[in-house]
Amino acid sequence: MTSTVPDTDQAPAPALRGPVARPGSRLLHRMVWLRLSLLLSAPLAWMVLVYVVALAALLITSLWSVDSLSSEIDRTWTLDNFRTLIENEVYRNVTVRTIGVALAVTVIDVAIALPIAFYMAKVATPRARRMLVVAVLTPLWASYLVKVFSWRVVLSEGGLAEWTGLGSPGYGLTAVVITQSYLWLPYVILPIFAALERVPDSLLEAAGDLGAPGSMVLRSIVMPLLVPGIVAGAIFSFSLTMGDYITVNIVGGANQMLGNLVFVNAGAANNLPLAAAIAMIPIVVMLVLLTAIRRTGALENI
């Protein structure tokens, strides 16, 4: 190709000057809609299938019922399942308990994540920052089950927690909150870290320069700018806790959360419609929560 003296007159060298003939590219360049539809059709189809259709199927199933004698699904639409959920005290209690645990986990995670993320983004040297990001991410590579079982070992009577003199909380809601807080912490640290990284150092310096001591800089500059990151992290930890049932099974003792009721009804109790109805509860709670967050305008300062 690069020989400077063309000693043969085989196929002429490709022209360096002038337009390149590529009809396909030219067509795509002109037809914006074609470009977009080629780019988006596959993911859009996938989204519709996975999210919309699955949710619709869930909603429809929740309106069916199960014949108590034959255990067969009766496909006539009825609101009986939702009536049960509202009238039966058990479901109300479990819902309140689930929301309570999810709130506790979220508060704990945000409280732990804030200083860690601040240190990572604003204090640590670039090298230490890389190490910390890796350290935060590595637990996500380990199996969920293994992590929960190791917490079971730690928290059990005679376990690690007792050896260290902290005392065992035993299996129960406390253990659930501790384990879940551990499980979802990376998902809370990362968005807060990302939000902090986007705050230029000069903003903090400017606040100090204008006379604000550290605590005031944190309160009046850093925190308001972090709200979107905190909200994102909180949504992660809250929704993940709302939906989880395995951790509760392993370290929760006799307590049940919404996920467990779904699991039991979809499996052992063989009442898929009721399971679907229960599964609607976390969805509704999350929708209410997201709407509330939107209302406060917390996400508008991004």
Add this chain to the structure above:
Amino acid sequence: MTHATIPTPGPTPGPASGTSTTSTGTSQPAIRLRGLVKHFGDVAAVDGVDLDIADGEFFSMLGPSGSGKTTVLRLIAGFETATAGTVELGGTDVTRSAPFERDVHTVFQDYALFPHMSVLDNVAYGLRVRGLGKKERRERAQHALDTVQLGHLGARRPTQLSGGQRQRVALARAIVLEPRVLLLDEPLGALDLKLREQMQVELKQLQRSLGITFVFVTHDQEEALTLSDRIAVFDAGRIQQLGSPREIYENPTSAYVAGFVGTTNLFDSATSARLLGVSAEHAVRPERLRLSAASDTRAPTEGEIRLGAVVTETIYLGAGNRVHLRTDDGIELVALEQSTGSLDSAEHRGDHVTVRFARADVVALT
């Protein structure tokens, strides 16, 4: 090469009015730096700076990026802690003080406006920190915004402003606190040429009307020459030359300063020996060179140097021409010619010309 500090003679005609609060009647400099050193790891960003900046002075720190000028500014502001040496503000040693304890305010290169606050709240932030009442805060902030001609934009968010407007907000936010010293870190760097020239004039007027000390960091030599009462030219963490713009431009003491501030024709020792009979580095400014036709064979007048040369390039600048030349004995020169207004350029590439300049315009470098 560290310059012995000159006890500032106060070359400023501006703030002599002795305005109210700050002037204590003593000759205390606003800023005094002694033996200032700052290391980042193994790198000495600031390597022994001694400097006195007078009250009410418009002082520029000029140098290429990495020359240490910004670090000196940050040491004065308190964002960095000196490795050695002292920083005094108005006679008080603040070397170890936090930024919020120092009576200086900074205008940042990226303006550093708080994105979650309105423009008015940005300007009022320093007043809020100081615990002023809401009403007084708003009044003062509004007044500061009026000073920079943005009084009508207080309700906007910083993101809704243009670059020049953000720049003014940053200024207003700093001057609302009536500091003794305002530090400006390349504040005009992000603006386009027209706006920059306009802001230069406004900065100068603002400084004069407020009567406070401006310390201005820039890598733009023209900006430094235009604005400053005095300039410190930085290189490799040290001050290479300190003086008025005229001194810096007309009498550069080193090849570095001569080359950094404006264009210059440098003669090395050998060339100088041949041309001037002195074996030391010399420099002459392009606008001191006169060109005439090669046929001009008059004998050189007293103290004039004449060289035959060929034009290697002519560049039209609007207000004049920059003519690149090579003398018959191989010296590369640049001459700056005022435009004559005729559409015909005087010199063309390849023309033979005579270069003339006065011996007195040649500056010896040390």
